[in-house]
Amino acid sequence: MSEPDPILVVSDLNVSLASGKRMTPILREVSFALRPGEILGIVGESGSGKSLTASAIMGLLEPPVRIVSGAVAFKGRDLAALDEKAVRAIRGNEIAMVFQDPAMSLNPLLRIETQMVESIVAHDRGCSRHAARERARAALETVGVPAAAKRLRAYPHELSGGMRQRVSIAIAMLHSPAVIIADEPTTALDVTIQAQILDEMTQLCRKNGTALIWISHDLSLLSSFADRICVMYAGRVIESGPCGEVIGAPRHPYSRGLILSVPAMARAGKDIEPIPGYPPRVGMVPSGCAFRPRCHRASPACAVQPPLQTVASQQSAACFHPFDDKLQVPA
């Protein structure tokens, strides 16, 4: 069986922060492809550029941050080259986004119904308000909101955090988008609620063939449902590959360190293996491989940026000294 063509291709994306004449690069040569129905996990620590990647894809970058070079191709069209009007027809309709904090993406002054109907009518002018209300109710039901008709009349503050996040997921799914980008959508939620939402959202995406980019700092979370994983460090993708391989046999020393930092990797009562040092701040990224000062495998060769290259079938890493053995990951 041949793999379907990717629906979203990000290639060599460079994003910089302009201050006066100086350009500080914050995303460098970010490349990945997303196939229809695929779940791609993007993992990284704060400042790694994972959320910025999402904003760049959505065309939500605001000056002084802008795309310097590279392309975001959605169904073969470069979004970065389209005008605002054309992007707006795609954003929210064919590519939707779910944010970490539903309190920020929902308007506190409008009833859930008003917000959902507005979104339906904005992209589907022929839809009557009555039909839109019916669609909104159905959408809430599919994401597991009980008593949906009643919740439509509620204001965001009347709902719990989990319910609010369900509403924003329902809004994202209103137009059956081909791609959903979810930026830490469950980070603010309790464990049991996170599990429910994760379950519902991934099931819906798999059922509808929606491709999903799930951005998270939590590798354990991603490892339980992602098809592929991209690891980012200091604005760069440093490793990517099928989830099982990246977790079970990480090639890049940073990915490996990140996995060994997960408490479950140390037996209870044993020390965790931390990565020494701290991640670089924006604008103070070391030359060459940015991980070099924290890496015990670094050599003089690492003063030059290693390219992201294939290290195994479907797995690539940006490292001159990649690991090639497996990790013992507890079942």
Add this chain to the structure above:
Amino acid sequence: MTMQISATAIVKRYGSQPGPLTRLAGRLNFTVEPKLVQALNGVSIDVRPGEVLGIVGESGCGKSTLGRVLAGLESPDEGSLTYEGRTLAELDRRERKTVQLASQVIFQDPWASLNPRWRIRQIIGEAPLVHGLVERRDLARHVTAMLTQVGLTEDYLDRFPHELSGGQRQRVGIARALAVSPRTLICDESVSALDVSIQAQILRLFRRLRNDLGISLVFISHDLSVVHNLSDRIAVMYLGRIVEIGTAQQIYEAPSHPYTQALIADAPRLSTQRRSFSVIRGELPSPYAPPSGCAFHTRCPKAFERCRLDVPATIATEPGRTVACHLYEEATIPA
């Protein structure tokens, strides 16, 4: 064994300040029931000398309130607290101060818990100086020693908090707590705001401090995997009550209470294979109106009639292990 801290049947309620309408109603001789949250509802727990006691639970379960009560930052409405076997009431002022200094808190947010206008030297040095634990001329040496203990150097003495990263700030917060030679550190979500790689460094530091200094740690977190790694014993809380206490191994490998089981099943785990989640449905009930009987019965897959009616008693199922669930009261197990 004398317990470091021993809490018995602690109750802590928080009420909202009466609003203007409530006050008016009061003047007109109407009674309005004040809205009360029972943050702790009869919680008993011991902190043993030199142990790491983990406290886990979801938002609103009362874990932070318990931490604040154990630290002496809040006084309980009911119940008793003893420090090394003595209640605060038995102590004179000097002794009370010593006891209170012996429990120090490390907070979640390293950005909010350090004074942004003070240098690190002052942040760490203030308490030991004020409480007369060190002479002024020895202060610099003392502060440097504290910095070294948490993996920082004297280069940081004259820096301001904004010059440090999140992980470094959390280290300063720990050094500040250590500066008054505490016997217990109460860590309230102390690693939750940190990145995974930094979190691992701080967890390692906590373990080292416990081993080197022999202090007790009360480690409060919503993240079971973090608590499991560090703790000797774990207490699981749900809506103001402790539902289960056991060793880290017992809780993690053979949880008794259906809530603990759900918490472990739903927690993200690193794996190379896909897995499914969600064994319990429903939302956390509002702490303003907790369900009758066992507070978990609304979400519990094993709930039966009695769970709706009676609050389950805490029973010991093995030495050192307690659970509050009707399933373990043999007579009530449904046929």
